[in-house]
Amino acid sequence: MQIDPHALSAQESYQLMTACVLPRPIGWTSTLSVDGAANLAPFSYFGGVSSSPMTVMLSVGRRRGEPKDTAANLLATREAVIHIPHRPLAEAMVATAAEADAQVDEFDLAGLTKAASVKVAPPRVQEAAIAMEAVLSEHLEVGRGPVDLFLLEIVHLHLDEAYLLDGRPDPAKLQAVGRLGGTFYCDTAMPFSVQRPG
Numbered sequence: 089m090q091i092d093p094h095a096l097s098a099q100e101s102y103q104l105m106t107a108c109v110l111p112r113p114i115g116w117t118s119t120l121s122v123d124g125a126a127n128l129a130p131f132s133y134f135g136g137v138s139s140s141p142m143t144v145m146l147s148v149g150r151r152r153g154e155p156k157d158t159a160a161n162l163l164a165t166r167e168a169v170i171h172i173p174h175r176p177l178a179e180a181m182v183a184t185a186a187e188a189d190a191q192v193d194e195f196d197l198a199g200l201t202k203a204a205s206v207k208v209a210p211p212r213v214q215e216a217a218i219a220m221e222a223v224l225s226e227h228l229e230v231g232r233g234p235v236d237l238f239l240l241e242i243v244h245l246h247l248d249e250a251y252l253l254d255g256r257p258d259p260a261k262l263q264a265v266g267r268l269g270g271t272f273y274c275d276t277a278m279p280f281s282v283q284r285p286g
């Protein structure tokens with residue numbers, strides 16, 4: 089089957105893109121509004137960009153032409169905590185995607201505990217095995233949406249020792265959640281190893 093992406097509607101493009109680019113890691117992102125209201129939402133247009141300094145990207149679509157709360161908060165306060173959800177938190181993570189009013193606290197909505205961060209103001213999810221405190225380094229508007237693309241530098245990491253092997257998160261223990269198309273997800277419970285040549 090051959091597809092010209094230019095012949096697709098915005099909805100068809102979204103469905104095909106999210107069915108082809110997979111599995112996608114999820115940046116479960118905590119931010120604060122200028123008024124101090126806590127916000128938590130998942131984003132799977134998310135990924136690693138650079139290791140030195142540790143930098144990730146987060147792409148936030150517009151909602152009815154306006155920046156989502158996460159994007160508005162990042163533009164105003166420039167700080168976030170990005171969590172990598174693991175299997176026991178998958179349902180809570182999806183619950184925080186609810187289109188809630190900016191004043192609604194998604195931590196409470198999903199029954200999650202707030203813990204203080206070390207170097208940034210937004211709280212972190214205490215139950216998360218990986219929490220990365222981050223500061224905004226660049227913002228770009230990309231595409232026809234447009235989407236708000238953020239580059240964020242990691243300035244502090246919290247790693248739950250129960251999921252570590254030799255000081256780093258072990259994928260099989262962690263069961264990190266990836267997003268597929270639609271309502272489907274996968275996890276890293278069964279990794280396999282391939283040796284590189286030479």
Ligand SMILES: Cc1cc2nc3c(=O)[nH]c(=O)nc-3n(C[C@H](O)[C@H](O)[C@H](O)COP(=O)(O)O)c2cc1C
Pocket residue numbers: 114127128129130131132133134147148149150156157158159181182184185186187188267
């Ligand atoms: C697993 C998952 C991944 C998501 N990924 C994205 C994404 O990459 N970009 C986006 O704009 N919305 C994404 N969403 C939808 C947002 O989480 C949703 O619009 C949320 O309400 C945004 O919250 P906010 O307005 O508090 O920022 C995703 C939802 C789920 C459940």
